[in-house]
Amino acid sequence: MLVVETVAKIRRAYFVQQKPIKQICRELKVSRKVVRKVIRSEATAFQYTRAVQPAPKLGSWRGELDRMLLANASKVRRERLTLMRIYEALRGLGYEGGYDAVRRYAKGWKRERAAVAAQAFVPLSFAPGEAYQFDWSHETVLIGGTTTEIKVAHVRLCHSRMPFVRAYPRESQEMVFDAHDRAFAFFRGTCQRGIYDNMKTAVDAIFVGRERAYNRRFLQMCSHYLVEPVACTPASGWEKGQVENQVGLVRERLFTPRIRVRSYDELNALLLDGVIAYAKAHPHPEQLDRTVWQAFEAERAALVPYAGRFDGFHAVPAAVSSTCLVRFDNNRYSVTASALGRPVEVRAYAERVEIRQDGRIVGEHARGFGRNQTVFDPWHYVPVLARKPGALRNGAPFKDWVLPAALDRIRRKLAGSADGDRQMVEILTAVLRDGLSAVEAACAEALREGVHSADVVLNILARQREPTVPVTILTPESLRLRHEPVADCARYDSLRRAP
Template sequence: MLTMEQIYRIRNMKKFEGKSLRKISQITGHDFETVKKYVNKEDFNHTIRPKQRRQGKLSPYRDIVTTWLINDKQATHKQQHSAKRVYDRLKELYRDEFDASERSVRKFVADIRKELQIDKDGFLPLLHPPGEAQADFGEARFIENGITYDGYYFNISYPHSNGGHMQLFKSANQGCLLEGMKAIFEHIGGVPTAIWFDNMSTAVKKVKEYGERDLTKGFLRFMMHYGFQSNFCNPNSGHEKGSVENKVGYHRRNMLVPIPEFKDLKEYNKTLLLKCDKDMNRMHYKGYGMIKDLFLEDKQEFFKLPKIPFEIYLHEFAKADNYGKIKFDGRTYSTSPNMAGRQVMVKAGAYDIEILDEDCNYIIKHRRLYGEEKESMNWIPYLELMSRRPTALKYTGLYNQLPQTFKEYLDKSDYESKKQALKLFTKMTIATGFDTAIEAFEEGIKLGVSDPDSIWATYCRLTTGTLPESEIILPDTVPKVKKYTPDFKIYDQLIISGGTQL
């Protein structure tokens, strides 16, 4: 089986160098049918498999340590990371999960530093024909559901037309990079022929001599799926992608002032794409014409979207603790009480996290945590268990999260009533969420009702405004009644005759 790099070379020789399949076979030494297979391959989605693969103990921390060391280039020598400081930060961030020795971290840091030794000679100024793009992240603050995040915004600019699009994220990880590109590709209905990047660790695994780079597998898979070429700038050479450098500032001033505030980030990102479309209805800064018209020239050169959408996620394994909770990216997520002590799969995207069992069966879905958020608890699987074991409720973490009125209601209930109340509470939570279920119980208690039927009636009034009407099915023995249509002429005659008598 060929490596991603070998497959990329084959496809690049065919698509961008115009070589025949037989010529590629001769150059690479690969079988003709193998070359043909990978040239015609359309789907580069990563298929997850149940089998766990062993990794080096420090492999999961490579991206974050690489980012720290790259960022050190912007700091003075005395404020750069030592190997000891890297070790201390990893211990602080991952705590008991991190069990590598300081000695192994020193070698790990030294190896990454060797990989980051980059040739500092500049490139010549570059021309960008229609259809090409540049990409970069900028930092931005925003408010979602009343919570303030110091996040990032992904920008794509089209140097030929000076158009651009952006997406807002809570991180600049690989999932956000790829999700941003995918959303923009689908919105514009095509794929730029070539995209320029800086040496972001989410795309570049290793920078080698003579400008060669080893790309991360996730980025390489995404690039082959959509068929674009990637070009990477020299370090500290912002002029090589000056279009997007300017677009980062333009988007911040025009799209992110004042600080955006919204309910749902994914939905807000859809409105940002429309705002960027509208922003193209202006003149190019060099007077070449309207940006929207020049962007049509870009679109004519774009590649077609692949038939199969690319599914973006990070795939990892984790072991649930005695409460069915797992750790991912330094944060805690619930699974299900019956998964306690068992291995699960984490399928993490930019916005959400899905948790599967070891056979790839779906367990639960969470909104992905960022910033100061440390734990996400989806109580539905736990509530179903508690409704079968109501006496255990008082000794769970859920009990402490309940409002005082609801706790008092449960404390006063006998075993059977408590069981019915928890079943009802679970049913409400599944339908409309934890907060709405709490509100229904509080409202019912405030109105002086306590039986499950009355609480359910209160819930229905809060969520639909009306009580549910059950269908009445009549037995076959009930005779059918003929439809009766009243004759209003008779009533008219009575009125007239009454008037005559007066």
């Protein structure tokens, strides 16, 4: 095969240097036929391609090989045989040819099959309020100066093409619930059907055809919003092509160049403004006289009314440690001291963690998505301080504890006293009984009088708890005389004459 360099030398020698063909053949050691071919064709590169590859030993086995290749292609990917295994099976049936002939034939068979199956799609049309599509995408942003890979939930109304996007740290089930609720609240309604891929947070098992075993909690959410879930065929993203296109659109318009934000709240506000601005500025692909936003406003009347927030949590059991901490998702969260010694249920929401025991909430915190973080609520440990007041000074939950202004002033003043920790614990314990606002008001009253003793604060609280006796100078109705007595002085005379 002629290389490009040799072709270039022949062309320069003949057309530029005016050398005869015989001299060119002698210098470059090529035949006259080759030189004439280069000169006459004016081509700068030549490549030999065999039109027909002979396979004499494979000829009678092509039907059997076709059957084996077709059966193998119909299997799921993880169960398919390698081409070497198919060759070995063919050898077991009596084929005496080599592997290379089988490999070349299989390559051509696959190319022909792909050409036949080159996809032509039927355009879809949806009625107002008929369906929406849901999907996830992964994007990279800078949050607080740190490069972070986020998960973006995409919801798209099929009729009006109205998009909704929201960013999350993960793709877990509670994030799916939160994304649906926020999307439906934004749309002020939902559709009759929801089209999904076979994500694990929704589908537990895939059966033949369209049959699916959906996750129980996912079905509860769909029932709450009156949505019928529909799952796509595996590896068939074109069945929800609108939301697949939305992923690329949002990535190009909202995540390029790379976004820099301080928090997820700021990022989500930016994304919501971005999709609204896009919908108001771009025409609907089918209703060319309307923008996407105008088509969306017209579709709202056909949506199923928004049913309110679904209690979308992911629940797991947990144990309470001796330090009143519950471990969940590689982090620790505090609970009230009364929960010690019995199991609890952790309900994880998209943005918070709620811990319950026997139906009552024993702890509630903003959710952390790092690792090995400990989230304290100092009030959970106040009952423990009643037995161990010295822990107030060095206890981890009380580091950087921000108290109301009056309570904080009392704490600073008591810090210099010998029994200041004990007195402060008595005041804090009163919060559990009287409430934070009442104790803060009592502390403020004590400070106005120039004192900061716990006894004074507790005395003020005790007076506030006692009912106030009404002051009046009028005689109560029950003590009024109904029959005025008649004066009789003779009775006194009889008493005076008595012996």
